[in-house]
Amino acid sequence: MPILAREASIYSGITIAEYYRDMGYNVAIMADSTSRWAEALREISGRLEEMPGEEGYPAYLASRLAEYYSRAGNIKTLGNDDREGSITVLSAISPPGGDFSEPVTRNTLRLAKVFWALDFNLAHRRHYPAINWFMSYSEYMSFLEDWFLRIDRDSQRLCSDARALLREEEELKEIVALIGADILGDKQRGVFEVAKMLKEYFLLQSAYHPVDVYCPIQKTYKMLRTLLKF
Template sequence: MLRTVLIANTSNMPVAAREASIYTGITISEYFRDMGLNVTMLADSTSRWAEALREISGRLGEMPADSGYPAYLGGRLATFYERAGKSRCFGAPERTGSITVIGAVSPPAGDFSDPVTVSTMNIVQVFWGLDKKLAQRKHFPSVNWTKSYSKYVDSLAPFFAKIDGTFVSNQRLFCDLLQKEVELQEIVQLVGRDSLSEDQKLILDVSKMIREDFLQQNAFSDYDYNCPLPKTLNMMRLIAAFYKTVLGFLHDSNKPGAATMQ
C-alpha cells in the first residue's frame, strides 16, 4: 500500500464528485508518470462514471442518445483512455514514464450491447470479457476466451519470439482450436459427438486440455495461482506437441495400406 493511491467514491456521493473522481485519478497518475515512474491506474468502474455523466447531462437538458447517455460519451471515454501510454518527460534529468489504464466495465445483466461497453471496446487495445457462466462452473479466472482480445499480439510477437521461437505459432494454434471448439460444440448438441470425425474429436479433447489444464488456475494453490512465463511456455509446447503428434498419427492411419492399431 506504500505505493498505492486510493480515490474512494461511493454511489451515494454527489454526482459531480463521481464524475470528477476518474479525472482526479488519471491526473495523479500523470504526476507520478512525469517523475519517471511506471503507473497502473485501475478505474472501477467506468460504468458508474458514465451513469454520473448521464445524470449530469439530463440535468443540463442535453439531448440524450442511446439509453439516455449523452452523445459525447464515446468522446469522453476516448479522452480518458488516450491519456495512457509511454511518455518522455520534459526537463532534466531525462526520464521516461508510462501509464497503464485498466478500466472495469459493468454492463447491466452482462449485456455487451450496452453503450458504455460498446464505446469502450471501440477504444481500448486489450479487452478481457468476464463470463458469468464460467464463474458458475468454478472456472477461474473466468475470462471468456472468445470475447476477449488483444491488438498488441503482432507488436509483441518479436519480443516473445526472442524468448521462445514456438510461442507465436502455439498461441495462434490455441486460439484456432478454441474457436473451432465453439463451432463443434453446436454440432455436438444437435447430432452428438459420435457424428464427428476423429480430427474433430481431437480438437474437442485438446481444447478441453487448454481450458481446464492451461487457462484455469486455482487461487488456493501455491503452485497454481501464479504461473511464471517459463512454466507457461513449457505447458504450451507440451499441449501443442501432443496435438500435432496425435493429428499426424490419425492422418497416417487413414492412408491406404496403413496398419490399424487395436
C-alpha cells in the same frame, strides 16, 4: 457515492497518476467502473436539460472517454531527458445484462487496445480467471512479436493452434447437441480430450495455488506445446 463525486472520480484518479508519472514512476490506475461514471454523467446531463444521445447518455460521451484514455501512455518528463514515466489505465465496464452493444462498452472498445471479456458461464462453472478466450483480444501483439519470438520462436503458432482447437471444439459441441456424441470419430473425440486438458490444466488457474500464482513465460509455452502435441 454522490453523483458529482462519481463523475469527478476518474479525473481525480488520473490526475494523481499523472503526478507520480511526472516523478518518473510507472503507474497503473484501475477505474471500477466507467459504467457507473457514465451513469453519473447521464444523470448530470439530464438535470442540466442537455440534449440526450443514445440511451439517454450525453452526446459527448465518446469524446469524454477519448479524453480520459488519451492521458495514458509513456512520456519523457520536462527538465530531465533521462526521466521517463508511464500510465497504464485499466477500466472495468459493467454493461447492463451483458449487452456489449450499449454505448459505454461500444465507445470504449473503439479506444482500448486490449479487451478482457469476463464470461458469466465460465464463472458459474468455477473456471477462473473467467476470461472468454474468443471475445478477448490484444492489438499490441504485432508490436510485441519480436519479444515473443525471443522467448519462443513458435509462440505465435502455438497461440493460433490453441485458439483453433478451442474453436473446433465449440463447433463440435453444436453438432453433438443436435445429433449426439455417437457420430464422432476418433479424431473428433481427441479434439474434445485435448481441449478439455487445455481448459483444465492450462487456462484454469488458482491465485491461491503456489504453482499457479506465478509461472515463467518460458514454462507457459512449454506446457502449451506439450498439450498440443498430445
